[in-house]
Every structure is written in C-alpha cells, then in structure tokens.
Amino acid sequence: MKKIVVVGGGAGGMELVKKIGSKLGKQHKAEITLVDICNHHIWKPLLHELATGSLDEGTNAIDYQVHGAHNGYLYQQGALSGIDRDNRQVILAPLHNNNGEMVLDERRLDYDYLVLGIGAVSNDFGIRGVKEHAYTLDLTEQAMTLRERIQHLFMQHANGQRQGKLKVAIVGAGATGVEMSAELHHMAHALRGYGYHIDDDLLQLTLIEASESVMPALPKSKLRQLVNDKLLELGVDVRTETMVTSIEATGLHTKCAEFIEADLIIWAAGVKAPEVLSTLGLETNNSNQVVTDDTGLSVSDERIFSFGDCACVPQENGVFLPPRGQTARQLALVVGDNLMRRLNNPDAELKHYVYKDLGSFVNLARFNTVGNLFSHWRGGLQLAGAPARFVYASLYRRHLLTMHGPFKGSLLLLINGLHSLLRPQLKLW
Ligand SMILES: Cc1cc2nc3c(=O)[nH]c(=O)nc-3n(C[C@H](O)[C@H](O)[C@H](O)COP(=O)(O)OP(=O)(O)OC[C@H]3O[C@@H](n4cnc5c(N)ncnc54)[C@H](O)[C@@H]3O)c2cc1C
Structure with a gap:
C-alpha cells in the first residue's frame, strides 16, 4: 500500500x-x-x-x-x-x-x-533580546506558558506584591497583536469581577507597529480606523511607525532612541x-x-x-x-x-490553486469585531459588530464541524455554547 x-x-x-x-x-x-x-x-x-x-x-x-x-x-x-x-x-x-x-x-x-x-514561527528579524525576553505565540505550549505568566503578574498586583501599572508591550499590530491587546483588557476586566483587587486602569498596554497603521493586512482604511479607535478607547497606547531595535528584560528600545518600559513583552511582529x-x-x-x-x-x-x-x-x-x-x-x-x-496515476495532471481572498476579520474580544467579507469581489463587504462577530465565529465553527463531522461537531458547538453560559469567562488553571 x-x-x-x-x-x-x-x-x-x-x-x-x-x-x-x-x-x-x-x-x-x-x-x-x-x-x-x-x-x-x-x-x-x-x-x-x-x-x-x-x-x-x-x-x-x-x-x-x-x-x-x-x-x-x-x-x-x-x-x-x-x-x-x-x-x-x-x-x-x-x-x-x-x-x-x-x-x-x-x-x-x-x-x-x-x-x-x-x-x-515568529520572526525576530535578528533583533537583539527577542529570544531571551519576549513571549511568542507559535505553539499551544507557548500560549500556556504565556497564560501562566500573565496570571501571575495580575496575581502579584492583586496581592500588593507589585506596585504601579502592569506594563505590557506588544510588538506587531497585525491580527495577533491587536487581538491579544483586546484579550488582555478583557482578562483584566474579568479578573476584577472574580475579586482580584486591581484598579480599572492597572493595565498599561503599548502596541508597537513599524508600519503606518494597525492591521496593515486589512484592505480598507475605514476598518483599520475602527480597530484603531477601539484600541484607543480601551486605553491602548498605539505607536505606529515605531521600530523596535532591541529588547531587554525591562523594556524595549526604539529607533527614535526611546525606551518603553515593560513587565511583559509579546512579540507578534511577523513570521517565517x-x-x-x-x-x-x-x-x-x-x-x-x-x-x-x-x-x-x-x-x-x-x-x-x-x-x-x-x-x-x-x-x-x-x-x-x-x-x-x-x-x-x-x-x-x-x-x-x-x-x-x-x-x-503518477503522471496525472495536478489541480492548480487560485487564491480567492474571502475576507479578513479581527476580533477585539467582547469589545468589537470588524472585517471585510469576499474581499476578491468589488472590494468586499465591510462588517462590524454582531454580524462581523457571527462571521468570525463561523470560521471556527466550520473548522470544528469539518474535524468532527456534522453530528459530533454540532454537539461540540452546543457544548461550547452551554459552556459560555456555565463556565467562567476565563480559565484560571
Ligand atoms: C494569535 C493568532 C491569531 C491569528 N489570527 C488569524 C486570523 O484572524 N486570520 C488568519 O487568516 N490567520 C490568522 N492567524 C494565522 C493562522 O493561524 C495561520 O496562517 C495558519 O494557522 C497556518 O496554517 P498552517 O497549517 O500552515 O500551520 P499551523 O496552523 O501553524 O500548523 C502547523 C503545525 O505544524 C506543527 N509543527 C511545527 N513545527 C513542526 C516540526 N518541526 N515537526 C512537526 N510538526 C511541526 C505545529 O505543532 C502545528 O500543529 C493567526 C495566528 C495567530 C498565532
């Protein structure tokens, strides 16, 4: 065989x-x-x-x-x-x-x-200190390590063993960086609800992007603007046209000779x-x-x-x-x-693949979702809010249905739906 x-x-x-x-x-x-x-x-x-x-x-x-x-x-x-x-x-x-x-x-x-x-995997572009001091999100193992680190930082603040702001710097304002920024705000909010004694404005998040706009892959400038506005509303310090030149344990150096202090650095600036x-x-x-x-x-x-x-x-x-x-x-x-x-047939002609951009969506945790559907067709259809969230969630639903088949997949979707009602918003262990 x-x-x-x-x-x-x-x-x-x-x-x-x-x-x-x-x-x-x-x-x-x-x-x-x-x-x-x-x-x-x-x-x-x-x-x-x-x-x-x-x-x-x-x-x-x-x-x-x-x-x-x-x-x-x-x-x-x-x-x-x-x-x-x-x-x-x-x-x-x-x-x-x-x-x-x-x-x-x-x-x-x-x-x-x-x-x-x-x-x-994340591309550090040879920038000094990324490997040693920044977290990346390439594998589930890394996501779990990062989860533990974030939870411990919040815990230290809640117990008074860390003072001042919790300073987080995320490098790269593509989907990963933008979604992570919103998720961290969602997390801070949820933890307050679970009794963590942390201030509303504990999180001081800086999102750093080398290009001129957040979400450079989104085709429509209006959508980028929506994402940008929501991040600003959340209190994220969005720094576009900012190049990171090196990283150390306590923060990042930029090309403009600025030093951005950070307790936690997440690198999402590109892949290879x-x-x-x-x-x-x-x-x-x-x-x-x-x-x-x-x-x-x-x-x-x-x-x-x-x-x-x-x-x-x-x-x-x-x-x-x-x-x-x-x-x-x-x-x-x-x-x-x-x-x-x-x-x-070892000599059979092969099928050619032609890329059709079906759209891009970015989910800002529970705060908003924006995106562009059918981008290959007359510039596509811009969506924000509930319709965008529905499409965004549908992509994962389709993946689960494909993986498990219609019956088991639907049951899993039902369980996930029930979980959203029954389980806490965050898994803390
Ligand atoms: C946080 C985040 C958000 C994203 N959001 C979006 C989005 O909104 N829209 C979008 O289009 N894309 C998004 N992406 C990108 C998208 O996830 C990738 O483009 C997509 O997963 C690529 O699929 P793939 O099958 O090529 O690789 P992957 O899904 O990365 O799978 C690669 C697999 O290879 C395994 N592997 C790695 N190295 C080895 C090795 N040496 N030997 C054996 N196995 C190995 C890994 O464990 C993994 O299971 C996002 C990525 C991240 C990290």
Whole structure:
C-alpha cells in the first residue's frame, strides 16, 4: 500500500488528513501518517484566547491519536529533523519529555508522497533580546506558558506584591497583536469581577507597529480606523511607525532612541517558516518557505508537496500566497485532491490553486469585531459588530464541524455554547 506522510497537523494539515483519511485511509487505498510536535491540535488563530484563558483547551483540543483512529490516519508525535530523499524517508528527532529524558529515539518513516505543513514561527528579524525576553505565540505550549505568566503578574498586583501599572508591550499590530491587546483588557476586566483587587486602569498596554497603521493586512482604511479607535478607547497606547531595535528584560528600545518600559513583552511582529525546512535540500526562499508551484508541489521534488505558512506559492503577477488560515486550508485541500490524482496515476495532471481572498476579520474580544467579507469581489463587504462577530465565529465553527463531522461537531458547538453560559469567562488553571 502507498504511504503518505503529512508533517504538521495545523489549520491546513488537519483539514488535509481528515479529507484523505476518509477517502484513502479508511478505504485502505493508502496508509496515511500524520506527524506533529504536539500531541493535540488547537486551531492557531485562537492561540491568543488560549493564552488569556478565554478558550478552554479541554473541549477545543483535538487529540491526534484518537482523531486519527476515527478518521483513517496514523499518528506519530515528533519534530521533523530531516528527509532522506534517496530512500524516501522522513526523519523525526528523538522525543524528550519535559524533564529532558528521552522517550523515543530518532525515527524514520517511509513515504511515497510527503506533505510539509509545519506552519510558521515568529520572526525576530535578528533583533537583539527577542529570544531571551519576549513571549511568542507559535505553539499551544507557548500560549500556556504565556497564560501562566500573565496570571501571575495580575496575581502579584492583586496581592500588593507589585506596585504601579502592569506594563505590557506588544510588538506587531497585525491580527495577533491587536487581538491579544483586546484579550488582555478583557482578562483584566474579568479578573476584577472574580475579586482580584486591581484598579480599572492597572493595565498599561503599548502596541508597537513599524508600519503606518494597525492591521496593515486589512484592505480598507475605514476598518483599520475602527480597530484603531477601539484600541484607543480601551486605553491602548498605539505607536505606529515605531521600530523596535532591541529588547531587554525591562523594556524595549526604539529607533527614535526611546525606551518603553515593560513587565511583559509579546512579540507578534511577523513570521517565517521553521529553520529545519532550509536544511532539507529542497528549494526554499529567504523566509525558509518551501518553494512550490501553484499545485502545492515542491519545485525540487515530484514526491513532496507543501502548503500554508511554510510554503512559498506563486500566484498571478508574481504575487505569493499570504500566510493566513484560509490559504492554508484551501491549498491543503487542493493538495489532498492532487495526492488522490497521483495515487491513481503518477503522471496525472495536478489541480492548480487560485487564491480567492474571502475576507479578513479581527476580533477585539467582547469589545468589537470588524472585517471585510469576499474581499476578491468589488472590494468586499465591510462588517462590524454582531454580524462581523457571527462571521468570525463561523470560521471556527466550520473548522470544528469539518474535524468532527456534522453530528459530533454540532454537539461540540452546543457544548461550547452551554459552556459560555456555565463556565467562567476565563480559565484560571
Ligand atoms: C494569535 C493568532 C491569531 C491569528 N489570527 C488569524 C486570523 O484572524 N486570520 C488568519 O487568516 N490567520 C490568522 N492567524 C494565522 C493562522 O493561524 C495561520 O496562517 C495558519 O494557522 C497556518 O496554517 P498552517 O497549517 O500552515 O500551520 P499551523 O496552523 O501553524 O500548523 C502547523 C503545525 O505544524 C506543527 N509543527 C511545527 N513545527 C513542526 C516540526 N518541526 N515537526 C512537526 N510538526 C511541526 C505545529 O505543532 C502545528 O500543529 C493567526 C495566528 C495567530 C498565532
């Protein structure tokens, strides 16, 4: 039986294994193995909610091993460390536990077709101090570490063991930075409601952006203005056209020779693909992304596909796909079709992917949601407030329904709905 290995069970990878798992794996037409560093999947666009406790990982995490058993694929936990292309084997680094003890030795998995979808990591652009002093939101593990740090800071203030303002600096005013800013305000408000003795204006949040506007990816300046106004209303100090030059334990230095003090620094200033991709012998760009054609096939290897944040995929006019949830999902599904074609006929023509921007939404916790729907069509439809929140929430609902099927997915949505009534707004442990 032919073997397909998919590395990366993220926003795109999970849609892919779900699709080929049911069409190939369950029909015994191919053996599919998913590899991921983590043992469970949480939809990455919600990592900021995990980091503040708004999202309950209990009902929202998907256990790869169990999901695979029900959906026609096998699972191996591990980090991609190399590929032996001559022998068509994926190499996984030894797996260690939290104490640094080895659990599994290096492993090699055979493949006939390999798919790389390992997403992106924060790009520090070589700026001094980012790695040492800033938190990033790339993996669920990091979101949980950040959650603990934020909770401890609030706890110290509530118990009088820290004085003055709680100074937070977030670098990067894209979706992650903006949503995290609003989430932190929501968290402060909720904690006051739970009896934390903290002032209304305890949080002193600075959002730093190198470009001239917040949410530079949003096409409409009116939407950017809405986001900006809401952040200002929340008391966020929005600093656009501000370049961070270095970071230290107590704050950040900017190009204008200013020092912004911070007790907590979150780095959300841009992404690049993981370093390991540039060591595989495949053509990659200077952001470590695997260069593919518009079918998702690597330009260096007829047996290797890639999609999502870790792929450099050309579109018309020399434009490349943006690193976004919708592009990861859409191309992953096209790669699924292409795998099925190639499995039937190794010379089959592959399906081409044409990007259609369905829109962008940014959720400012419970304060507002804004976005642009069907951006590819006459500039799209601008939404704010309840309709925007409905569309934003629908994207995750669709993901859950796809992952679990209509029956179990609907039950989970119902449970999530009931949880929003029954459980506290924040998960504190
Ligand atoms: C807080 C936040 C908010 C966001 N909001 C939005 C939004 O509103 N709209 C939008 O379009 N996009 C948003 N994004 C971006 C979006 O999440 C990504 O574009 C999308 O998840 C990319 O999907 P992917 O499948 O390529 O990678 P991912 O979803 O990142 O999945 C990659 C997977 O690979 C695994 N992995 C990583 N390295 C290895 C390795 N070496 N070996 C094995 N496995 C590995 C990871 O554990 C992960 O499961 C947001 C991102 C963040 C962090």
